[in-house]
Amino acid sequence: MSQQVNLISLNAIVPDEHYDTRLDQSIARLFPEYSRSKLKEWILEGSVTINAQVVLTPRLKLKGGEEIVISAEQAVQVFNEAQEITLNIVYEDDDILVINKPANFVVHPGAGNPSGTILNALLSHYPAIEKIPRAGIVHRLDKDTTGLMVVAKTLSAQTSLVNQLQERIMGREYEAVVLGNMIAGGTVEANIGRHQTKRTLMDVRESGKPAVTHYRVKHKYRAHTHLRLKLETGRTHQIRVHMTYINHPIVGDIHYGGRPRLPKNASEEFITMLRGFKRQALHAIKLSLSHPTTGKVMTWEVPIPSDFEALLVEMKKDLALHDMPQQW
The missing domain is CATH 3.10.290.10 (RNA-binding S4 domain)
Structure with a gap:
């Protein structure tokens, strides 16, 4: 419990x-x-x-x-119960577990999601993890964000990982597709706190906690930009809030980006893709940390999921359709 x-x-x-x-x-x-x-x-x-x-x-x-x-x-x-739910395990030893999380998978049980979560799956996969607070989960990804997250299997490993997060030495990189044309990379440094009226959401607020997001442009499309991002801090919804703050919300993010914005003269296939992309196009692609026991620096990287890749394919087609070269 x-x-x-x-x-x-x-x-x-x-x-x-x-x-x-x-x-x-x-x-x-x-x-x-x-x-x-x-x-x-x-x-x-x-x-x-x-x-x-x-x-x-x-x-x-x-x-x-x-x-x-x-x-x-x-x-x-x-009341958390063990459930036999398949986890995509990228790495595991006696101290840590690294997972590649798919979309539509909640990390913790809570209101609206009392079961069927990563925590429930962890209790089944490794029952001893029940003794660790929050079943060893030291950071989370939003329900519809995909990619890498690390879990501690021992108390000492949990302490080490939490310290690495707090000291900003754990490396976490993401890829995202955002609305609009971005000319170059940069850094967003803006405090994040609870939204004043929409209490389930976050917002840029002076009274919030410090938050820093670095980003660089991977590819430019006709009306969108493919970004690589690196977190310096780890606030709730940080990337989603920061990208909206600079007027480049993430594709598919209905909470922070609103309705899909359709490029002029787009093909029916591209319009269907954009309207049908029902989650934020955000993927935790790379994770680096110092192993809690050995101290060895370890790095994992996983490819973007198929729906994200299909979105990029349609954007490339849209460029070709309007005789515009892809830029990076």
């Missing part, structure tokens, strides 16, 4: 019939799926706003018509 945190995001307009009703009583009627004690707790901790202003008084009388927003966290207990 482990504890997970669910992000709660609720909003409602206070009905006129709630005139002269206390705040805690009103939200109990508006959100009956949550206990009165929990709702009061959220008020007292500053997780409830009225017309965008934090309110800390449960007994505050309402007039009706106010906008109430609740942005809170709720701890839940998750």
